[in-house]
Amino acid sequence: MANLELYELEGCPYCAKVTKKLDELGLEYDSHMVPRSHSERTEVEEVSGQTGVPVLVDNDNGIEGMPESDDIVEYLEETYSA
16 A cells, blocks of 8 residues: 655645546555645655645655645556556
């Protein structure tokens, strides 16, 4: 089973795009909801070096904090599509 974590914000369309792909691929993941205020997003900043979301962490494959929804979706398709 994949060891995935997603940092996301409720109502974020970019985050929704990533969660839709995770669901399509049948992948389980841990969701970390971040605060709306960028200044309070210390956890996601520690992981990725920036405060934007979504951010994916895939410990099994050495991905420590991938930003950008399009990049994440492409990575998930390449890595986890059957």
